[in-house]
Amino acid sequence: MTRNIIEVSDLSVAYAHNPVIWHINLAVKANSRTAVVGPNGAGKSTLIKSIMNLNKPLSGKVEINGKKPKHALKNIAYVPQKGEVNWDFPTTVLDVVLMGRYVHKGWFKRMNKADVAAAMDALSTMKMEAFKDRQISELSGGQRQRVFLARAICHDADFYIMDEPLQGIDITTEKLIIDTIKALQAKGKSFLVVHHNLDTVEEYFDHVIILNKSVIAQGTIEEAWKKENIDKAYDDRSVTT
Amino acid sequence: MIEVWFVLIVTALATSILGVFLVLKGLSMTTDAISHTILLGIVLAFFITQDLRSPWLIIGAGLIGLLTVYLIQVIINTRLIKQDAAIGIVFTALFALAIILVSRYADNVHLDLDVVLMGEVLFAPLNRIEIFGFSVPNALWQLSLLLVINCGFVALFYKELKLSTFDPTYAYIAGFSTTLIYYLLMTLVSITAVTAFDAVGSILVINFFVAPALTAYLLVKRLSHMIWVSFIFAFINSTLGYLAGDHLDVSMSGATSFVAFIVFMLVFLLNPKGFVSTKVKQHNQKKVFARAMILMLMNEDEHRTISRRGIQSHFNLDDKSFKKHIEHLLLNGYVEQNTDGYTLTRRGEEYTHYTRIKYELPAS
């Protein structure tokens, strides 16, 4: 029985009046590739933001590695959903990847040669070395996603949280990202990935959480990835999005 | 008079370095609000100390500046109204309170509202202090100190400012308090604005904060370059503003702000990625594309030949533009004229092939 890297109990979150996610109980296994799937507006982004302590829940508790999220955040490499950052910011690809090292530096300390080397390594893993001096506003959607992934790799955390990293990218980049995820898993890392394409869940992940306001099913692919669960999440007319 | 020039330059430099981050964070209008509401801080501090030169005036301004930012944030967080409306309501409320106090107790407050609002850099040298045995204008001394403080702040927190401006969520996860950096920045903005009041006034100080940074933004790819280029524009704007103000005998802060606008427009129109060059490029691109389309139409014909009428009706061309295009194509040897109209040459054939690849069109 493997250890849980995340445990969420009785979590409910509301933005205005109505709860967006409701009575969530879930566990993410260490060293797993866990997908979070569910229709638009199901609360997937909200769930992972709550796990990272980015919004205040109505009720419930989140533990990361047995600690409060606040104290475990530095060990999370987060890949945000597209468009969550300021793409017109005047900075280069290498600079963004280097930001992955900031977490190891603390206040005031500057980047050094070793940091730049780590960033270049991460860029080459994502096959983006040629773009290192490119301004980020001049990248395509898929290239942006690769840069974010390179930043996460450069961060060198034990746990990766990604919000739809495969959204709107071509098959080559998709393969590259999934292969990288699998390679990192082999090195002992864990993944929680919001995923949209139902056809590839089995191929890309080993665990799944099906979400629509509350958890419909969770567990290994064999346990949870069943037609009745998927139908329940996607056909429920009572849930308006 | 040279001292007046110095005061203008130092003001422009001290404000523009903060302006870089204000522009990137989308805080221009918040800054405008602060530069007005801090008047309330000055007035309140004056009531307590009864001394117009007391450092408490600056502290009061700083506190009200923070209050302004905080109130705006609280209102935005309710999600009931948008940022611009939140700024508008807080800005006017606090500023109005200051105006009420000044007008009610005008007799006791020797605060010249005109100078506060409009600024008068020409008066700056009148108010002097001794520093290391030299007599310098008070404003020059204070603003130089602030320039050093602001530069020190940016140098010290460079990495944190960059990350929290580009990606606040990641900054939070990496353990840097974006809130702390934000409020530190806004405190410096308030203090710098109040110090710059005498020289440039509260109405135009926003221009000193953001115009150089905005102009630099059009030209650079990196944050560090943006800071240096902003400094250059701050220097140019204030120097030209000084000269114009001197020659035409008009307000120097007004002249500087107006120069800043002209410089911005010039850069906006003329820079390599700017309005004019983009339009020129688009225009040329259109012509190139139109000619390629004519060649492709011929290429699709089995005899590689189309009559003049055929081309004109297919592309809806008037006589004038048809002539222009066809002359260009004849000159380049892509087509030749004959009794049936125009025929694609071997060279034109090759060009068509190349164009299909370039625009990723399927081969015919």
Ligand SMILES: Nc1ncnc2c1ncn2[C@@H]1O[C@H](COP(=O)(O)OP(=O)(O)OP(=O)(O)O)[C@@H](O)[C@H]1O
């Ligand atoms: N900041 C916010 N303020 C108010 N409501 C929000 C906010 N963010 C999300 N919501 C609402 O909460 C619900 C869940 O949103 P969330 O972004 O978590 O969905 P999601 O599952 O990630 O959807 P998608 O697949 O479209 O990314 C939606 O109905 C959305 O409108």
Ligand SMILES: [Mg+2]
């Ligand atoms: Mg989402």
